[in-house]
Amino acid sequence: MKTRNIPYSRQDISQEDIEAVVEVLRSPMLTQGPKIAEFEKMLSSLTGNVRHVAAVSSATAGLHLVYQALGMGPGKRVWTSPNTFVATANAARYCGAEVNFVDIDPDTRNMSTEALASRLVDAERVGELPDLVVPVHFSGLPCDMAEIHSLSKKYGFAVVEDAAHALGATYRSDPVGACTYSQAAVMSFHPVKMITTGEGGSIHTRSSEIGALVERRRTHGITREPSLMRREAPGAWYYEQLDLGFHYRITDMQAALGLSQLRRLPEFVSRRTQIANRYHELLVGLPVKLPAVPGDRTSSWHLYVIELSDSAHAKRHRAIFGALRERGIGVNLHYFPVHLQPYYLDLGFSEGLLPVAERYARRALSLPIHTLMSEDDQDYVVQCLREVLHS
Numbered sequence: 001m002k003t004r005n006i007p008y009s010r011q012d013i014s015q016e017d018i019e020a021v022v023e024v025l026r027s028p029m030l031t032q033g034p035k036i037a038e039f040e041k042m043l044s045s046l047t048g049n050v051r052h053v054a055a056v057s058s059a060t061a062g063l064h065l066v067y068q069a070l071g072m073g074p075g076k077r078v079w080t081s082p083n084t085f086v087a088t089a090n091a092a093r094y095c096g097a098e099v100n101f102v103d104i105d106p107d108t109r110n111m112s113t114e115a116l117a118s119r120l121v122d123a124e125r126v127g128e129l130p131d132l133v134v135p136v137h138f139s140g141l142p143c144d145m146a147e148i149h150s151l152s153k154k155y156g157f158a159v160v161e162d163a164a165h166a167l168g169a170t171y172r173s174d175p176v177g178a179c180t181y182s183q184a185a186v187m188s189f190h191p192v193k194m195i196t197t198g199e200g201g202s203i204h205t206r207s208s209e210i211g212a213l214v215e216r217r218r219t220h221g222i223t224r225e226p227s228l229m230r231r232e233a234p235g236a237w238y239y240e241q242l243d244l245g246f247h248y249r250i251t252d253m254q255a256a257l258g259l260s261q262l263r264r265l266p267e268f269v270s271r272r273t274q275i276a277n278r279y280h281e282l283l284v285g286l287p288v289k290l291p292a293v294p295g296d297r298t299s300s301w302h303l304y305v306i307e308l309s310d311s312a313h314a315k316r317h318r319a320i321f322g323a324l325r326e327r328g329i330g331v332n333l334h335y336f337p338v339h340l341q342p343y344y345l346d347l348g349f350s351e352g353l354l355p356v357a358e359r360y361a362r363r364a365l366s367l368p369i370h371t372l373m374s375e376d377d378q379d380y381v382v383q384c385l386r387e388v389l390h391s
C-alpha cells in the first residue's frame with residue numbers, strides 16, 4: 001500500500017490564484033496597491049455588506065486592533081472560550097486586559113450560553129462584569145449569537161466574534177461577518193482556514209468609529225486625510241501620526257490571492273459540506289460522537305471533530321492519535337484548552353476550572369477535511385479509524 005499523507009486541512013491553490021499573484025508582481029505596487037480595497041469590498045459583499053472591512057496581516061493582528069479600538073487595556077476584562085487558538089486570549093493580553101474563560105457546550109463545543117449567563121450573575125454580584133466577550137465560531141459553527149447579544153444588552157459588554165474558522169457559515173440566514181449581533185468580527189486567511197492569503201486576516205464592523213480606528217492603527221496610526229489633521233498640510237508629502245498604531249498591513253500580492261480565493265469560496269464551502277455529510281454517513285455505528293449543527297445555522301466545516309464516546313477508548317486517546325498519525329492521517333487536537341497552557345497556568349488558571357472543555361479535549365479528534373481530499377482518502381481515513389478503534 002502506498003504511504004499516504006492526508007493533512008487535517010490545507011490550502012487549495014489554482015492556476016488562476018497563481019496568475020493573480022504574478023500579475024501583482026509585475027505591477028508597480030507590491031503593497032498598498034489597488035487589490036487591497038478590491039479584496040475588502042468583495043469580502044464585505046460576501047459577508048452581509050458591512051460598511052467597514054479592513055484587511056490586516058493576520059487574524060491575531062485583527063483581534064488586537066479591535067480589542068484596542070473597543071478600549072481594552074489594563075483594568076478591563078475579556079472573556080472567551082477555552083476551546084480556541086491561543087491568539088483569541090493573547091490579543092487581550094497585548095492590550096494589558098485581564099482574560100477569563102467560559103466553559104463550552106458539550107454538543108456545539110462553542111462557548112456555552114448557559115455557562116455565560118450564570119457566570120454573569122456571579123460576576124455582577126462581585127462587581128467584576130466583563131467589558132468584552134469574544135465568542136469563537138469553533139470549527140465553523142456559529143455561536144448562539146442572539147442569546148449572547150441579549151446578554152450583552154443586559155450586562156453592558158461588547159461582543160467581538162472570533163470568526164477565524166467561519167468564513168462562509170451562516171446564522172439565522174445572515175452570513176458570519178454581518179455583525180448583526182456584535183461590534184465586530186475577525187477572519188483568518190492562514191492556509192488551513194477557509195481561504196488563504198498566505199498569512200492574513202480581516203476585521204468586519206458596522207461601526208464607523210471602530211472602522212476608522214483599525215484602518216489607521218494597522219498602519220502606525222498614520223492618516224493622509226486632511227480633515228483629520230491638526231496642521232494644514234505643508235506639502236503633498238505630508239501625513240500625520242495621530243496615535244500609536246502598528247505595522248499590521250496586508251500586501252497587494254496577498255490581497256490578489258485572497259480575491260481569487262474568495263471567488264472560489266462557495267465551491268470550497270460546498271466541497272467541505274459534502275465531505276462532512278459523507279463522514280456523518282460513514283461513521284455511523286462507530287463509538288464516536290459526531291459534530292452537530294443546530295437548525296438555525298450552517299457550518300463552514302473548517303474542522304470535522306469527533307469525540308471518543310466511551311471511556312475505554314478515551315483512555316486510549318493518545319494511542320489512537322499515534323496509530324492514525326502512523327498511517328499518514330494528520331489527525332489533530334482542536335484545542336488543548338487555552339487556560340491549561342503554561343503561560344495561562346502562570347497567570348493563576350488551573351486544571352478543573354472548565355470541566356466540559358477539559359473532558360472534551362481528552363476525547364476530541366479532528367479528522368482531515370479539506371477541498372483536495374478525495375473520496376478514496378476519506379474511505380481510507382474511516383477504514384483506519386475503524387481498525388484502530390477495534391484493535
Ligand SMILES: *Cc1c(COP(=O)(O)O)cnc(C)c1O
Pocket residue numbers: 057058059060061084085087088136162164165187188189190199200201
Ligand atoms: C487561526 C486562528 C486565529 C489566528 O489566526 P492568524 O491569522 O493565524 O493570526 C485566531 N483564532 C482562531 C480561532 C483561529 O483558529
